[in-house]
Amino acid sequence: xxxxxxxxxxxxxxxxxxxxxxxxxxxxxxxxxxxxxxxxxxxxxxxxxxxxxxxxxxxxxxxxxxxxxxxxxxxxxxxxxxxxxxxxxxxxxxxx
Numbered sequence: 001x002x003x004x005x006x007x008x009x010x011x012x013x014x015x016x017x018x019x020x021x022x023x024x025x026x027x028x029x030x031x032x033x034x035x036x037x038x039x040x041x042x043x044x045x046x047x048x049x050x051x052x053x054x055x056x057x058x059x060x061x062x063x064x065x066x067x068x069x070x071x072x073x074x075x076x077x078x079x080x081x082x083x084x085x086x087x088x089x090x091x092x093x094x095x096x
Contacts, residue, residue: 018035
C-alpha cells in the first residue's frame with residue numbers, strides 16, 4: 001500500500017477503507033499505517049514472535065476508534081488476529 005497517492009482508484013479495492021483525502025492526495029489513516037507496518041513485518045519475518053521489537057517502537061501507536069474499525073474491515077483474518085495481539089500487548093492504543 002503506498003503512503004500517498006493521487007487517485008483513489010489506484011488503491012486496491014480491499015484497502016480503500018484505510019485511506020483518507022489529504023491536501024496532497026489520498027493518504028493512509030493511522031490505522032492504515034499500522035496495517036502496512038504489520039503487513040511488512042509479516043512479509044519480512046513470517047511470524048510476529050520473531051519480529052524485532054524496535055519495529056513497533058517504544059511508545060504505543062494510537063489510532064481512533066473509526067480508524068480501528070476501518071482497519072479491521074480491511075485486514076485479513078490472520079492480520080486481524082495480529083492487530084488484536086498488538087492491542088493486548090499495549091503496542092497499539094485505540095482512542096475513544
